[in-house]
Amino acid sequence: MDKKLEVKNLQISFRTQGGIVKAVRDISFDLYKGETLAIVGESGSGKSVTSKAIMGILAGNSIVEGGEILYDGQDLLKISEEDYHKIRGDKIAMIFQDPMSSLNPIMRVGQQLTEAMILKAKSGKKNARRAFNSMLTRLGRSINEADAEHGIDTRQLVAKQLKTFDSFCVTATNIEREFNEALGNLTQLENEADEAVLMLERDKKLDLAVTLKRIYRLYKGATNPYGLVANEEYTTSLASLSALASQGKNASREESLLVLRKISQLTKDALQKEKPNFFTMGYYLSVHPEADLTKMPIGEMNSMTREFLDKEFMLRFIETAKRGVYYSRKVSIQRKRAALKPVQEALKYFRTTKELDKKKAYAYVKKLTPMVNGAIDRLSVKKESVEYVFHSAFEGGVEAYFTGAVRNPIEERKYLSNKRRYEAAIAAGKKLDWTLKPQVVVDLELKRANICKTLENLCNCYERNIKDFKKFDSEAHVVEIIDYLKEQASCFVVKMNKKIAKAKAIKLMEEVGIPEPNRRFNQYPFEYSGGMRQRIVIAIALSANPDILICDEPTTALDVTIQAQILELINVIKRERNLSVIFITHNLGVVANMADRIAVMYAGKIVELGTAEEVFYEPAHPYTWALLSSMPDLHTSEKLESIPGTPPNMIYPPKGDAFAARNKYALEIDFELEPPMFDITDTHAAATWLLHPNAPKVEMPALIKTRIERLKKERQ
């Protein structure tokens, strides 16, 4: 499975008046594509802090002490705020606990839904064009170099092909925009017609003349792209509508009802029809600009243009591009082979030497960074994370190590001004009641560990890449590149206007199960019930089409029936869009139907991690037992086993296992030494000394055992 997100050794603390609170202490987990990972724990266990770190919205008093969050080849803890704008909300979206506080109470719901779409379309245009162009130039350059190696000069040919590609991509997106605008018009028409039909059917007061005129104007203005509505029907219904509209007040209600029904049916059918393939169509039209494709049925047109594109251009283009992709990969592998040895040497040096030498370490930085940067295969769409992170993690690490300070400009300035004041005062012979605090020093061991880890990852990555090179499939790579280009192209021409945004928003509202979205679109949040509000929040989160959805206790403020509805909704959306979901909750019962894997957190650490079945049927950690047994179900009659006491104060993290003080199964060693993660199966691990081979055998509480057995029986 594809890894979407990797969290490695994350450590976060908060500066407070009482001292430094260690909120997250060294947690690691992966998130795969299309899976739901549930993070379960009490309040204050650090689950929300983790999710906020992923979103980059940690509070101002937070300190990220170490670790990395890798997404798409970037370390989210190290990238700039500018770069974060492209990820936050766009790629990773979040749903918060209280729907009322995440909506603006004085803005209509529809406006809140479309606001981000319109803003994003405006800003995304430039970036997409830049990415598209740079990818295309890189491809061209590498093809030329590959051909030059064989002694052929194909520069002109390649340039021509690339230009064609560029131009028909633009044509295709232009067509798509026009088509979308027409669709927007049709949706508006459908809404109006529907409403009029409803009014007429219920025999309500309706200014028929005005309504007919408005719908007639809309209908006349709505172009009929690619025969979405059969052309004869379009003209006949238009004619009958115009006849009715010209009658004005005298138009008969029955007749207009019939016509309006017909129109609403026609548009409804049209909106559900198959969409044309704009990409292939773009090429066809750029070759035959005078051709009229609007008369053809869509299916037929799609296959025709596809064949045309393949025959005339695409196959040849793929052949050419294959050469370039192969060449680029070959060069990158060669460079990687060359770089592997120095990297290994550096790793050995940083790992074994006790006292690091300043000059030597700098020499490594100078030598390695350009080598690694040069060895990146810039034509691969899937980014290998280590290579892209290397620069900041390695170079930044060494630099911070030797300057001996966190490179924070504000801190540095403060320190310098303080120093100046202090020295001036001393020079003037004053007696001071304060001393100069030393500059905040980096945790040396942590930095060294980070550097070693990066180098090690890089080594592994290089070895893997070199090994995989034999199986390299350049055709698949080319297809990937073309898909990537298509995606980028569709961003840089399609303009979002209010109409399209509204149509999209209404579709989203339907998707999340809001009845009568047309009417609801113009309401304020207070007119919605709690469950409906949470649906709107989900719709807003989905509007940017994210990869990852983080749900931070989305159902805690809702009651049982609504909770079940919202959970079902998240499940359905996850399946339809192949989303990865991080689901945060304190209630284990809630996640049973959602989660593929569950991480149980306590006092800033993951204490148990496994698939849902493993955690529910074979829980191993005493904390998981306690959580499961403190939750009554419909058959519980004995006294509940509550967890005594409260979570520890994380300003002074307890020695040994943090849960030991509340744990009735605690061993002596639990108060001395923190347990490592013991693997039970490949996917299941728990941090408790009870799993150590020398530990006494302890069974899980009888309450859970009988419950699991009973549920098993009921299932059969």
Place this chain on the structure above:
Amino acid sequence: MDNNQEKEVLLKVEHLQQYFKMGKYENKAVDDVSFEVYKGEVFGLVGESGCGKTTTGRSIIRLYDITGGSVYYKGERICAGTRKYEDAIKAAYDAHFAKEITKEELDKILEINFTKIAAAKADHKKWSRHNGKNNLTNEIQMIFQDPIASLDPRMTVRDIIAEGLIIRGIKDKEFIDQQVYKMLETVGLVQEHASRYPHEFSGGQRQRIGIARAVIMNPELIIADEPISALDVSIQAQVINLLHDLSEKMGLTILFIAHDLAVVKYFSDRIAVMYFGKIVELATSDELFAHPLHPYTRSLLSAIPLPDPITEKNRKRIVYNPILDHDYSKEGPSMREVSPGHFVYCNTEEFERYTKEIQESEQ
């Protein structure tokens, strides 16, 4: 059940109506609710948010002046609404103007209803908060949902817990301190906590303070309004256990309001399910979960999450839609006893169907 008659009725709610004015319209938060709570039992009130369960609790303890109906505590009427009589008077006047009844008949109706209104008002005033002699809060206490919002942040724990005693008129400081310390120990806190402020406590401990404040008055009836909804799962168990112990030790009667059915089932003897201001089903907790009859109860039961991934993934939730599930065009519904102690809000046709279902399931 026969032994119900032998049990002492502590609280009796009759046709309780609580309407709120919202501009032109009236919001019928609680609409004609009747039930009885026996001494020493835990009575659960379940429903989705906005169905009026909290309003019912608050009306009983007289945080609101009720619109109609009456509430009896130990046989005495402690709340009384006048809406029913006012409606009768209006109807009588209308009938008189339409010349359906004569002047004498009208006068008769007016006299009866005016005396009833006067009696209701007198009863209502007698048990007023401001009437020192018959203070209701000595006997009925409330635990609120949100322990952060319900404790005064500027008062120490001792002041919070002792406030009730002071209002009752006790001036002996030593006695008050002694009581407060005793109560703190009862709810699982220690004496040192008395001088602290609420913000220094965790959620579970705060809720314990709320419980101590209620229990120190030695009440007979406690209205617990979602006392665990705002707490973590592990803390919930602590609070439930505490309430359970207290109710056994002190013989408390508890009106337990919640939306988490699993907890209510665990905790309560009898359960009433509310939907949009009306009680739709009322039965002992075992009976209700064994034979849920009203479609809304069924939909509620089908939404309880289970700690079991495999069954959860195959679960079918029942959706309740009042328009589709009932046909009340011919005959309106009313509360009927389907089997002893099991009441359902239904009409005749549904009543017959439910009785049949019960008989079949028993065979």
